[in-house]
Amino acid sequence: MKITLLPSGRDLISSVAEHLHPPDKDYSRLWVVFSETRPGHYLRRALAEREGSAFIPPVVDSLEGFVNRLFEEKLKLRGRLIEPLDAVALLFDIHRKTPGRLGGGGFLSADSFFSVGLKIFADLEEVSLAGLDAENLAGVDGLMGEALPSESLERLQSLAHFHGHFYKDLAGRGYSSPASRLRAVVERLRPEHLSGVEEICLAGVYVLTRLERLLLRKLLDWGLGRLFVLQAPGWESLLETLDLPADIAFPEESRDSPPAAASRMIKSPDTHGQIFALNKSLEIEFGDPARLSEKQAVILCASETLFPLYRQTLARLPQETYNISLGYPLSRTPLYSFFDKLLELIQTRDESRRVYAPHYLRFALHPYTKNIFFPSPERRSDLTRILFHAVEEALVGRRHKSFWDLEEIEADEGVRRAVEERTRTVPGAPDVAAFLEHLRDIHARTIRPFREVLNVEDFAGKLIGVLETVAQHSTARLHHFFQPYAEAMFRQLDGLRASLFRNVSFEDAASYIHLFRKVMRSGSVAFAGTPLRGLQVLGFWEARGLPLDDVSLLDVNEGVIPSFSRPDSLLPYPARRALSLPTYEEQEERMAYFLRALLGRARTARIFFVENHDREPSRFVEQLLWERQKAEGRLGTEEFIAGFEYRVDLRIGKPEAAGKTPEVAAALREFRYSASALDEYLRCPLSFYYRFVLKIREPEEVALSLESRDIGTFVHAVLQEFFGPCVGRTLREQDLEAGRLRKALDRRFREFYGGDEVGSAFLFKRQAERHLEEFLKRYQIPVVRELEASGRSLVIHSLEGTWDVTREFGGRMFRFRARTDRVEHRGGRPYVLDYKTGAKERYHALRFDKLDIQSRDSWPGAVGSLQLPVYSLVLSRALNTPPQKLVCALLMLGKSVPGREIEFSPFDFQDTATYLDQLGRMEDLIGRLLGEIIDPDEPFRPQERGREICSKCSYRTLCL
Ligand code: SF4
Structure with a gap:
């Protein structure tokens, strides 16, 4: 022996x-x-x-x-090695034919069975590799010292049933599995x-x-x-475990081995810290990559560290100076996320196969899609990017329309216009028709094939077609690791296309998509790492048996090595023990053995781990430290651990004020001031500068849910249509009929949302309908009745009015503009009303008690909004009405019960003297504010009231 x-x-x-x-x-x-x-x-x-x-x-x-x-x-035995996919298909077949099947009715379709099928296959193989069969499985409860819950027993019986049929079917169909092969080899x-x-x-x-x-x-x-x-x-x-004869003597290698080096332990606060520390440790080699040799390795216990390592380390090295050899989960790759976006788009189509705009844009704007080459006269990806951003602009412009036919997008006038505008000055850009043809072609290659799917083979084949488009006709292959990702993805898809599942067809597209996701999650990208050269970047198991002199192990953390996850198995722990199957303890021993072998061999070993509030060093680290403490007779471990800390300055720096040139000051003297411009200035002079001087607007997006401004626009439009026919005459109760309101709402809904009575738009419509009916019943009708009862009338003067006036402040004339939702006369007294779809008055409050006009710092806190003071200022002039006769108010339509109290004003109209005093203070404040805005010596300063305001500001990326 x-x-x-x-x-x-x-x-x-x-x-x-x-x-x-x-x-x-x-x-x-x-x-x-x-x-x-x-x-x-x-x-x-x-x-x-x-x-x-x-x-x-x-x-x-x-x-x-x-x-x-x-x-x-x-x-010379026959039997094609079965792929896990086909094994699951065989098991699914057995499952469907089994009365009282596993999981009851829970795993009736191939996609729902897939994950459990993989577990069953792994368990059956393990049982077979242990030389056991269905009978052993069926009788295991008699071997255990403890009773199993009935659910676990049922699972065991199911596994025994699967075992009994699976290996017969496997051989019957001309297949073999790793376990059946090993069994045949051992026997024959x-x-x-x-x-x-x-x-x-x-x-x-x-x-x-x-x-x-x-x-x-x-x-x-x-x-x-x-x-x-x-x-x-x-x-x-x-x-x-080999059960060797007792008298065997082992010839032992006599040569002296170099003593194993003590491992250096390095703790870091996070993954990036580990890589900084690694770069520091190997800075000589990284500075001169020719020194890197295949006896040096960086071992990634957690595969997800590959990307930070690539970005922070490997990208700087010549490719021929390192190898990567590890398995990386396919579902973590950008290629998977590309397909995920495509499938999300397919899954969320409506019954007419129209695509949901936000999901369409997510797919279209994915870097792989928007970089598909424009085909002629020369392959260019910039034109496709322009095309898709034009589509985005057009769809965002009509973001109320949630669902689109692909044909609608291709023929849309807005898309055509946006392409025209964006390409006017692009050198060599073809005409719009060519762009639209390109759009049709991309749709035809990526989305349209999924309109009809026959079966799994057809579905996988179509996904392969998309993969080929991206690989051959886009810039994707220039991205890091695209090639190995694409190969791994192709293998999985091709496996699915040729698998025993190929003839399965589903009624619902979602089932194909679930199956795809599960199949992809079971796959990995194998970085082969050949030819052998330079630094070895390895997974833990890939490092076994290698002659490595210099090793750096990253992520030696609890939960990673060893991992917390128990074997992904249907076999309960006591049954594993009774059947002498490997348990997680044995897996841990195996891991410890290879780790010790690795460290024993290396002349230089660095163990990196992350220590922070939710990650702790691996038990292996603790064990190594303990051994070292014993060997060196030390109590503490601190001196054996090097800490690596890096400082990231997370303090939010104070933004710089923007100076005011004489030209800007002059333009501001001519500026037409609105309440929103003054509010913006009061909130933050610097953001006023960005919005109104530099005219920087944040890009709009097609949102997944309705945004408040969309809701506001819609409600305003409905009320305008509803009250439109009543302008200029006395408003009567019969004008306020709910049926007429519903018609206005239906018309506007069609216009805004294209009649898509689905999803959040539909829910919103129902809600708006109920709410506006309540508004008529509880607010508008009582107002009309009350006036009629006192012999007065309500006459709507104007809807959606724009009012421009000039007013003098500090000896200088300023231009003002106010936009009002509704101006009406109640018994001759003018009311200026503005609809608010919110419910909180505090955003519009004027806290006169907190306002000290001499203290500039008190203004932003005391003034919620200058909208009503500006209305009063503009409308009293425009309507030629003394301010004390004018009532300016907000209608808070967002209140849950919209009664009379939705009419809100921060002014005290009951007491004329108080009201005039309040108004005077506001006009004083507006005058001072205007003086500050046009003062050439006064820069646009950042707001001083704290981070919270900046955190909600659209300009924070410019500022901080
Ligand atoms: S981030 Fe802050 S300081 Fe800068 S513009 Fe916005 S609110 Fe003003």
Whole structure:
């Protein structure tokens, strides 16, 4: 029995290489098996360096590849290795035919079954790899020392049922699985099958399953196998599981190994801190990348750290100076998010297959879509970007219309106009017709194919078509890692297209989409990391058995290594123990073994972890620290941990004031002031400058929900239409009929939302209808009745009026404009009314008690809005009415019960003297404000009242 124990710290690759010494440089009768494929690259290189000339290499396999080669080449067995997708399809078939099936009626469709199907497949394979079958599963409750809840027992019985049928069906359909292959190899392999093989070296494998152990024992017993075992902590339990004869003596590698270096522990506050610290640790090599070698590795315990690492480190290195070898979840890639947006758009179409505008724009403005090349005369992506931003502008302009036919967008006059305007000055831009043709073409390649889907094969094929469009006709391939993402996505989609699910068809598009998401979530992007060169960026398992001298492990955190997640299994823990299946404790031991082997070998080891309020170092870190404390007789651990902190200045800097040029001051003297301009200035002079001097407006978006300004515009339009026929005559109760209001509302709704009585627009319509009817009943009719009862009348003077006047302040004339919703006369007294769809008066309040006119600082806090003072100022002049005769008020339509009290004014109209005093103070304030605005020596200052105001300001990105 040939077992070589390698002291901790020995290099597995060179030990194996040294062991292999065939005559005539012919290694072909030697077979080397590692846990992974990657050590094979190192072995071949080591042999090539030693031989220095051509040689016939040994057969090198991973453990999985070894079993496959025995099955296919040595035993010549048939049975195509089943893909997990097909395995789930087989299981789904069994599930559908099973009376009293798992989950009752919960997993009736392929998409709902998919995730549980993957778990079942993994469990069945595990059970089979342990050499067990359906009978063992069915009888496991008798082996357990504790009673299982009935639900768990049912699951076990279901698994036994699946096991009984699955492997029969598998073989019946000409398939095999990793477990069925291994079982066949263990059962049928004889020494004569290996007649051309001199020795099989199993190096650094950590065998867990019973069938693997049986195979290994056979090879050892036949004298054909040689096991290389790294003596990292835990190696004894590996050998115990092999059930070796008691008297066996292990020849041990005698050479001295270099002592393992103590690992440096480095804690950081977050992932970026870890990478800063890593860059610092390797700054010499990163400064001179030619020094990087394949004996150096950055090991990512959490695959999501790859992107920060790429951005902060790898992007600066020449590509030929590093390798990446790890599995990265496909569902975390930008390509997945592109498809997710497309499918979201497809899933949210209405019954007429019209697309929902916000989702359409999200897809159209995705970098992969808006960079599809404009085809001729030369491939340009800028023209497509212009096109889609023009579409965005047109759709935003009519954001009340939620659903659009693709044909409507393609033929829309607004789109045509926006394209025309945006391309007028673009050199080489074709005519609008070519843009619209391009838009139709993109729709035809991406969205239109999904109007009808026949089955899974058709759906996957259409997604492949979209992938090809993006890969071949857009700038996507210039993005980092697009190629490996696209290959991985293609493999998954192609697998789905050819899978046993291919003929499944769903009634609902959502089911195809669920299936797609689940299939993609089960896939990963395999960064192969070849040819072997430079710094190795590896996943944890990819680092097994490699001769690494310098390792940096990132994210050595609890929950990552080991992970908190228990095996994703339907097998309860007690059943696992009773069946001797691997448990999470054994997984943890296996991880600890490889970690120790890695650290034992490395001359330099850095362990990075994040420590903050929700992340803590891994238990492995704690264990290493404890060992070090014991060895060095120290109580504390602080001196073994280097802290890495970086300072990010998160303080919000004070924005700079903007100076006022004489030209700006002159323009402001001629400016037409409105209440909103004065309110903006009062809120923050700097934001007034951005909005009214620089005329910077925030871009509008098609919102997912109705925004308050859309609601306001709609309600104003309905009320204008409703009261329009009543202007200039006495308003009667019969004018205020709810049926007429509903008609006005229906008409306006069609105009605003294109009659889309769906989603939030529909709910809003119902709500607006109820609310405005209440407004008539509880406010408007009582006002009319009250006036009639006292012999007076209500006459609407104007709706949606614009009033321009000039007024003198401080010896200078200023221009003012006021826009009013409604001006009416009640018994001859003019009322100026403004509709507000909100309910909170405090935003419009004037706190005269808080106002100290001499103290500039008191103004913003005391004045909610200058709207009513400006109305009074403008309308008293425009209507030629003394201010004390004019009532200016807001109608707070957003109140839950819109009664008489919705009429709000901060002025005291009951007491004329008080009212005139209040008005006088407001006019004084307006005059001072205007004086400040036009003062050339007074810059536009940022507001001083605190961050909260800035946090809600649209200009914060300009300012802070
Ligand atoms: S971010 Fe603050 S200081 Fe700047 S404009 Fe807006 S409110 Fe004024």
